[in-house]
Amino acid sequence: MKRILAVAAAVLVMALVPGGYLLASHYHASSPQAHNPSAQAAAPATVAVAVSGFPLYYDESGTASGYFADLLQQVPLGARPWSVLPLDEAAAEAAVAARATDAALVALLAGQDTGSLASSKPLLQSAVSLLAPAGAGHLDSLKGQRIAWYGPSAVAELLVRRGATPLAAASAAECLSRTATGDAAACLMDEQVAAATIARLNLGVRIVIVGQPLATINYCLLYWPDDRSMAASLDQWILGLKRNGALASLQRKWLGALPPAQTTTAYPLTLIAVPGAGFVLALAGLAVLAARNHSLRQVLAQRSVFWQESERKYEALVQGANDAIFVLTPAQATILEANQRAEELTGYSRSELEHMRFHQLVPARHRRLVREWLIDQGEEGRIEEVPLVRKDGSIAVVEISSKVARSTARTARVCIVRNITERRYMQREIKRVTQFSERVLENMTNSLITVDADCLVTACNRAMSESLGSASDIVGRPLDEILKTKDEPLGRLVLEAMQTGDTRRHSLTLVRPDGSELPMAVTISLLHDEQVVSGAILVFTDMSHDLRNREEAQRLAMLGALGQVSSVLAHEVHDRVHGVHIGVQYLEGKFPPDDPRRESLAYIRDEAERAVEIIDDVLMLIRPGKINKRPCRVGDILQQAIESQAKRAQENGVEITASLAPDLPPVAGEAVQLVRAVTNLVKNAVQAMPQGGKVRLEADRIEQNEGGRKSQAVRIRISDTGPGLPAAVRARLFQPFTTERSGGVGLGLSIAKRIIDNHGGTMEVESRDHLGTTFSIILQAANERGGR
Numbered sequence: 001m002k003r004i005l006a007v008a009a010a011v012l013v014m015a016l017v018p019g020g021y022l023l024a025s026h027y028h029a030s031s032p033q034a035h036n037p038s039a040q041a042a043a044p045a046t047v048a049v050a051v052s053g054f055p056l057y058y059d060e061s062g063t064a065s066g067y068f069a070d071l072l073q074q075v076p077l078g079a080r081p082w083s084v085l086p087l088d089e090a091a092a093e094a095a096v097a098a099r100a101t102d103a104a105l106v107a108l109l110a111g112q113d114t115g116s117l118a119s120s121k122p123l124l125q126s127a128v129s130l131l132a133p134a135g136a137g138h139l140d141s142l143k144g145q146r147i148a149w150y151g152p153s154a155v156a157e158l159l160v161r162r163g164a165t166p167l168a169a170a171s172a173a174e175c176l177s178r179t180a181t182g183d184a185a186a187c188l189m190d191e192q193v194a195a196a197t198i199a200r201l202n203l204g205v206r207i208v209i210v211g212q213p214l215a216t217i218n219y220c221l222l223y224w225p226d227d228r229s230m231a232a233s234l235d236q237w238i239l240g241l242k243r244n245g246a247l248a249s250l251q252r253k254w255l256g257a258l259p260p261a262q263t264t265t266a267y268p269l270t271l272i273a274v275p276g277a278g279f280v281l282a283l284a285g286l287a288v289l290a291a292r293n294h295s296l297r298q299v300l301a302q303r304s305v306f307w308q309e310s311e312r313k314y315e316a317l318v319q320g321a322n323d324a325i326f327v328l329t330p331a332q333a334t335i336l337e338a339n340q341r342a343e344e345l346t347g348y349s350r351s352e353l354e355h356m357r358f359h360q361l362v363p364a365r366h367r368r369l370v371r372e373w374l375i376d377q378g379e380e381g382r383i384e385e386v387p388l389v390r391k392d393g394s395i396a397v398v399e400i401s402s403k404v405a406r407s408t409a410r411t412a413r414v415c416i417v418r419n420i421t422e423r424r425y426m427q428r429e430i431k432r433v434t435q436f437s438e439r440v441l442e443n444m445t446n447s448l449i450t451v452d453a454d455c456l457v458t459a460c461n462r463a464m465s466e467s468l469g470s471a472s473d474i475v476g477r478p479l480d481e482i483l484k485t486k487d488e489p490l491g492r493l494v495l496e497a498m499q500t501g502d503t504r505r506h507s508l509t510l511v512r513p514d515g516s517e518l519p520m521a522v523t524i525s526l527l528h529d530e531q532v533v534s535g536a537i538l539v540f541t542d543m544s545h546d547l548r549n550r551e552e553a554q555r556l557a558m559l560g561a562l563g564q565v566s567s568v569l570a571h572e573v574h575d576r577v578h579g580v581h582i583g584v585q586y587l588e589g590k591f592p593p594d595d596p597r598r599e600s601l602a603y604i605r606d607e608a609e610r611a612v613e614i615i616d617d618v619l620m621l622i623r624p625g626k627i628n629k630r631p632c633r634v635g636d637i638l639q640q641a642i643e644s645q646a647k648r649a650q651e652n653g654v655e656i657t658a659s660l661a662p663d664l665p666p667v668a669g670e671a672v673q674l675v676r677a678v679t680n681l682v683k684n685a686v687q688a689m690p691q692g693g694k695v696r697l698e699a700d701r702i703e704q705n706e707g708g709r710k711s712q713a714v715r716i717r718i719s720d721t722g723p724g725l726p727a728a729v730r731a732r733l734f735q736p737f738t739t740e741r742s743g744g745v746g747l748g749l750s751i752a753k754r755i756i757d758n759h760g761g762t763m764e765v766e767s768r769d770h771l772g773t774t775f776s777i778i779l780q781a782a783n784e785r786g787g788r
Helices: 002-024 067-074 089-097 153-161 172-180 191-201 228-244 246-255 275-319 340-346 364-376 421-442 462-468 490-500 544-564 566-590 597-622 634-644 646-652 671-687 727-731 748-758
Strands: 045-050 082-087 103-109 124-133 146-149 165-168 186-190 207-223 324-328 335-338 380-389 395-406 411-419 447-452 457-460 504-511 517-529 532-542 630-632 654-660 667-669 693-706 709-720 762-768 772-780
Touching: 045 067, 045 089, 067 246, 082 089, 089 103, 089 207, 103 153, 124 172, 124 191, 146 153, 146 172, 153 165, 153 186, 153 207, 172 186, 172 191, 172 207, 186 191, 186 207, 191 207, 191 246, 207 228, 228 246, 324 340, 340 411, 364 380, 395 421, 447 462, 490 504, 490 517, 490 532, 566 597, 630 634, 630 671, 634 646, 634 654, 634 671, 634 693, 634 709, 646 654, 646 671, 654 671, 667 671, 667 772, 671 693, 671 709, 671 748, 671 772, 748 762
Parallel strands: 045 082, 045 103, 146 165, 146 186, 654 693
Antiparallel strands: 103 207, 124 186, 124 207, 324 335, 324 411, 380 395, 395 411, 447 457, 447 532, 504 517, 517 532, 630 667, 693 709, 709 772, 762 772
16 A cells, blocks of 8 residues: 555656646746747747846855746746856846847846847846945945945946945855945845845844935846747746746745735646646656756757857957956946056056056046046047056056947946057157158258159259259159250169169269259169169269369469469560560651551550550469558449440440449459459450440449358449350359450450459359340458458
8 A cells, every 4th residue: 555655656746847847837828839839849048147146046055046047947938948058247148149149137227228139028126225234324425435236237337426436245145244344334236135135144133224225126138129939938928927926936935025915826736636647747748858958958058168268269359459458437437347468558456456547547637638538538539648657657658549338237438558658759769760861861962852663753852952943843743854964864864773773873964944064973772662663862963063173173284384484474475575565656656647557556566465465364363462452442443444445335336334322332452453353344245245235333332241240341243235155154254265255365254253352252143145144243341351
C-alpha cells in the first residue's frame, strides 16, 4: 500500500510541475499564439537585464534570482520562453539597440525619452526617495552633501542636478550601510528595494525615508517598434500578469508588498482531476521544457560570448585610443569615466579624476569659459588651444571636441581631448622657418622666380617683381612671355633641365621692355614632389656689374696708357699746337680784311683751337683734380654756359631758356670748372637737335639726408626735346670716347661727370625715346660741409 501511495505521489508531483508551468501561462490560452503551432515552436526570446540597480536581481548566495529573475524565467512570453542575459546597464540597452537581443529590461525615469526604441507598459513602478538615519530630520538642501546611491545611473543624475556629490554603492545593502555608519549623509534608491533590504538587515529603527520622492522609476521592456510580434506579445503578457496576480505575488515575495485584496489566483482543477492525464501532461511538459532549456542554453551561450567579445573590443578601443576620453555629466561637467590616455595626459589616476569637475583641469582664468562652453554649447562643439594644467603643475595645450550621447538609461557628454602641445610647437617652428625663408627671399639682391612643370610662373621675390612689375601681374603667366631673351628662349632651357634632371647654369642677355639689354647668369634648380619633377627655381645674377668692372678695368688701362703720355701731350703736343694757334692769329693781322687768304688762316686757327681743347680735355681726365672751392653763384654759371652756346643754338634753331628758384644758395666749387661742365651738357643738347628744339635750364633748392644729417643742396636740370639717347649709349654714357655724333670725340660728358664727381656732387640722366633727355646735377650748398 505504501509503494502504491509513493508511486501516486510521484505521479502527482510530476503532474503538478508542468501543470504549474502551464498554470502560470493560463492567462494567454485564449490568444492566437496558443493555437498557432508555428508560434508555439518559436525560439526563446532573449532579454538583456542589467545586473546592477534592479530590484534584488541576486540573492545573498550570489545566485541570479529575485523579482525579475522569477518574472522572466518562470513565466513564458506566450508560447516563447525567456532567456535572460545579464549585462551592465549601458550594455543591456546597447544589446537591444544592436538587435543582439529581443528586448532589454531597463529603468526609466518618468517621462524619459527612449529614442528609436519602443517601451512596454511598466512591469513595476516605484518611487526614488532619500533615506537618512532616524532623527536626522528633513534635508533642506543636497548641495555639497555626500549622498550614496544605488540603482540605474539616472539616479546619480538626480543628485548631480541638485549639487550633491554622488557616492556609488555596489548593492542596496552597501548603500544603506554607508548611510547608517555616517559615511554618507543619506542614500537615494528605489523605495521598495530599500524597504525590502531594510527589513532583511533589521535596520527599520535606524534608517527612514525622508521628504517626498525625487522621481518615479518605471521598469520597462525596450524593443524595436518594427517587431510587431514582440509588441503584441508584451502587451498581452503584461495584461495577463496583472489579471492572474503574478506581478503582485512576486512583489510580495521579493519586496514585501501586499497584493490588492481582490487579487486571487485561480488554479484550473481540471489539470489534476485525472491522474492519468496528468501523467501524460507531465511527460509532454518535461519534454517541451527540456527542448526549450537546451535551446535557451545555446542562445544564452552565443549571446554571452558575443557581449563578452564586444565588451573586450570596446574596452580595448577606448583604452587604446590616442586621445584622452572623458565622460561627463551634462549639467555639472562632472567626470564619470576616463581612459588610460586621460591619466597619462593629466597625471591624475582614474579614481582621482572621477567626480572632479572637468573645468578644474584648466587654469583659473579659463574655467568660466570652459564650464559655460561645456554646459551651454548644445549637442556638440569644439574648442581649440585650451591650456590644461597637469597634476605636476606643467601646462599642456589641448584641443577639445565634445558631443552629447543619449541612451534610455542616461545622458552624458563625451569629451575627446587631444594634446596639441607638440603640434603647436611644430606649427610655430614651421611659421618661424617659413617667415625666415620669406625674408631671405625678399631681401635677396638676386632675382628669383619659380615655375611649374608647364613653365608657368608660380612665385617670385621682390627683386624680380621690381624688375618686371607686381607679383600678381607675373604669377600664372608663361615664363617666356615675361622674360624675353636675346639668345635661346628661357623656357626651353628650363624644360631641358627637367628632362635631364640636372642643375644648370647659363649666361644670357635679357631684353627689357624698353629695349635695353641686361647681361645675366641664371641657375636652374629643379623642384621635386615625391621624386617627380614638379617645377624649377630660377636664380638670376646681374652680370652687368662684372661687365662694368671689365669695362672699368679697360678704361683704367686706357687712362694709364694716356697717363704715360700725358707729359708728352702737355709739353710737346699742347705747346706746339698752342704755338701754331698764336702764329696763325699773328698772320691774320698781316693780311687785309678782304684778303681771301684770311679764310684759310681762320680755318687753321679754329682747328688749332679745337686741338688745344681736346688736349685739355684729355689732360682733365688723366690728371688728379685739384679744386679750390669758393662760393659760386648758380645764376652766373648758367648764364656763362648759355652765352657760350648762343651762336651754335641760333644756327640750329634751338631756343635756350633758364629758370632759377628764389633764394637760391651759392654752391661750393671752382666756377671755371663748373661752367665747363654745364657748358658741355648744354652743347650736347644743342648738337642733338640740328633741326631745332628747346633746351631748358632749371635750378632749385633741395634738402638731403645723409646718415641722419640734413643738408642743403642745389639741383641743376638741363632738359632738351631731342630724340633721346639709345639704350646702348645710356649704358656707357659717361665713358670716354662714347659718342653717336659724326665727328664727335666723346669726351664732353666724361669731362662733365669728372668735374661734378671732383666737387662731391652727383650726375644722373633720364632719357626716353623721342621725348628728350634730362641731366640732373646735385651740388652741396656753399654753407654746407665747410664749403665757403
